[in-house]
Amino acid sequence: MEFSTKAGSPEKLKGACLVVGAYADRKLSASASLVDAASKGALTNAIKHGDLNGKRGSTLLLHGLPGIQAERVLVVGLGKQDELTDRTFAEAARAAFRALTQTGAKDAVVCLAEAAVPKRTHADNVRQCVTAAREVTYRFDVLKSKKEEPLVLKKVAFASDKASAAAVEAGIAEGTALSNGIDLAKTLGNLPGNVCTPTYLADTAKKLAREFHLKVDILDRKHIEALKMGSFLSVTRGSDEPPKIVCLTYSGAAAKNAPVVLIGKGITFDTGGISIKPADAMDEMKYDMCGAASVLGTMRAIAEMNLKINVVGIVAACENMPSGTATKPGDIVTSMSGQTVEILNTDAEGRLILADALTYAERFKPACVIDIATLTGACVIALGNINSGLFSPDDQLAAELLAAGQAASDPTWRMPLEEEYQEQLKSNFADFANIGGRPGGSITAACFLWRFAKNFRWAHLDIAGTAWKSGSAKGGTGRPVALLTTFLKQRASA
Ligand code: BES
Numbered sequence: 001m002e003f004s005t006k007a008g009s010p011e012k013l014k015g016a017c018l019v020v021g022a023y024a025d026r027k028l029s030a031s032a033s034l035v036d037a038a039s040k041g042a043l044t045n046a047i048k049h050g051d052l053n054g055k056r057g058s059t060l061l062l063h064g065l066p067g068i069q070a071e072r073v074l075v076v077g078l079g080k081q082d083e084l085t086d087r088t089f090a091e092a093a094r095a096a097f098r099a100l101t102q103t104g105a106k107d108a109v110v111c112l113a114e115a116a117v118p119k120r121t122h123a124d125n126v127r128q129c130v131t132a133a134r135e136v137t138y139r140f141d142v143l144k145s146k147k148e149e150p151l152v153l154k155k156v157a158f159a160s161d162k163a164s165a166a167a168v169e170a171g172i173a174e175g176t177a178l179s180n181g182i183d184l185a186k187t188l189g190n191l192p193g194n195v196c197t198p199t200y201l202a203d204t205a206k207k208l209a210r211e212f213h214l215k216v217d218i219l220d221r222k223h224i225e226a227l228k229m230g231s232f233l234s235v236t237r238g239s240d241e242p243p244k245i246v247c248l249t250y251s252g253a254a255a256k257n258a259p260v261v262l263i264g265k266g267i268t269f270d271t272g273g274i275s276i277k278p279a280d281a282m283d284e285m286k287y288d289m290c291g292a293a294s295v296l297g298t299m300r301a302i303a304e305m306n307l308k309i310n311v312v313g314i315v316a317a318c319e320n321m322p323s324g325t326a327t328k329p330g331d332i333v334t335s336m337s338g339q340t341v342e343i344l345n346t347d348a349e350g351r352l353i354l355a356d357a358l359t360y361a362e363r364f365k366p367a368c369v370i371d372i373a374t375l376t377g378a379c380v381i382a383l384g385n386i387n388s389g390l391f392s393p394d395d396q397l398a399a400e401l402l403a404a405g406q407a408a409s410d411p412t413w414r415m416p417l418e419e420e421y422q423e424q425l426k427s428n429f430a431d432f433a434n435i436g437g438r439p440g441g442s443i444t445a446a447c448f449l450w451r452f453a454k455n456f457r458w459a460h461l462d463i464a465g466t467a468w469k470s471g472s473a474k475g476g477t478g479r480p481v482a483l484l485t486t487f488l489k490q491r492a493s494a
Pocket residue numbers: 270272288345347348349350374375376377378380435436441464465
């Protein structure tokens with residue numbers, strides 16, 4: 001889908017479909033009022049007959065209105081005007097594009113971004129429309145022999161005037177870059193474990209590096225062994241699939257600016273290892289690399305946006321498999337940091353690979369480090385599928401991430417991180433264990449990581465409940481690419 005701007009009064013705009021908003025309580029938006037006046041009251045008529053109520057997400061398609069240049073008019077319900085928020089606006093935008101794709105219109109002119117959403121700019125609204133359009137038209141059919149019908153809607157123009165043209169252009173550019181990042185993360189998540197291997201993630205990083213002039217460094221088993229990453233290596237022992245640690249560097253600012261380091265958990269399939277998982281829904285453990293996918297998606301988005309910031313993206317990738325060579329419960333390993341770990345459960349593998357990636361991150365002298373991981377089932381129990389879990393000993397960094405999540409409609413909820421929980425990780429035989437029992441399972445997992453994150457500002461995002469959807473809507477969500485991109489954008493402009 002191609003996005004552009006179009007200047008002129010709504011009734012004069014040519015195209016297959018004109019999209020305007022209407023509020024609940026019989027109120028028309030500015031564009032809808034102009035359409036109503038030009039069409040001698042077509043919309044007030046529709047209100048009178050009960051066909052148009054402006055309820056949030058409702059749509060009404062009208063053909064061949066007199067006095068209107070466009071072939072069709074789609075009126076989208078924005079809900080009550082005084083209840084308009086980012087979220088309700090995005091919901092209406094999604095409804096608009098869903099309805100649009102069900103018409104035969106090849107192109108559309110959208111007049112929704114004029115809506116006054118509290119604390120949001122015109123550019124924000126355009127970005128929301130672009131991401132909504134991309135969200136409802138996202139497809140994953142590369143592995144189906146019969147492809148879905150191609151999309152009829154090819155071109156979307158946003159209404160603009162002299163005063164708003166630059167903002168509309170900026171909104172389109174940002175929305176497109178963000179959607180490209182989100183789609184990459186979704187697709188990497190949706191690809192099965194026999195396609196999306198650690199090598200595939202590394203190849204994806206190489207491709208990004210070529211396209212966006214990033215620096216890429218891929219560590220293979222030999223390098224990883226030379227670095228003495230005993231914790232990481234314990235996870236890959238049972239697998240025949242070569243492990244990779246990928247470092248992508250984006251330099252958008254002067255070299256003297258310390259980089260933000262993003263670390264993604266990239267378990268391309270998590271069987272649980274010798275502590276094997278039950279068969280039920282085990283297929284969903286192909287999504288256990290969604291942290292890594294979100295790092296690659298974010299690197300893509302910020303590079304396309306040309307953000308003035310330095311960022312290093314680290315992807316720690318391997319499989320967690322049972323075999324004759326696999327790590328056994330009770331095995332003790334030495335991490336790159338020198339700390340020893342008693343592996344009481346091989347299914348608590350995410351923290352084992354992240355531990356060494358965190359130690360590795362020290363060499364970048366980071367401004368801060370954020371790890372992103374589908375780390376614990378306990379986080380899904382605690383927060384469900386709405387909020388990602390945010391853990392950080394750093395109140396300021398936590399506040400920044402909370403705010404970015406709110407701004408991006410990709411929310412997090414702060415969870416406790418306190419020394420008192422460390423007791424649960426006590427081991428009789430090593431420095432500590434890799435599990436802390438069922439109580440506060442997502443907190444003890446974060447506490448484990450904390451032991452490897454003492455030398456920089458750090459936050460951990462547990463995305464186990466938010467990275468993908470189960471059931472009939474099974475699929476990657478692309479979260480938290482929007483949150484991370486917004487966080488970096490705010491840092492770049494600070
Ligand atoms: N990748 C899983 C976490 C997970 C499970 C995410 C289900 C989403 C849905 C992780 O590696 C894991 O298995 N964690 C264990 C830890 C436990 C053994 C302490 C868990 O959550 O059960």
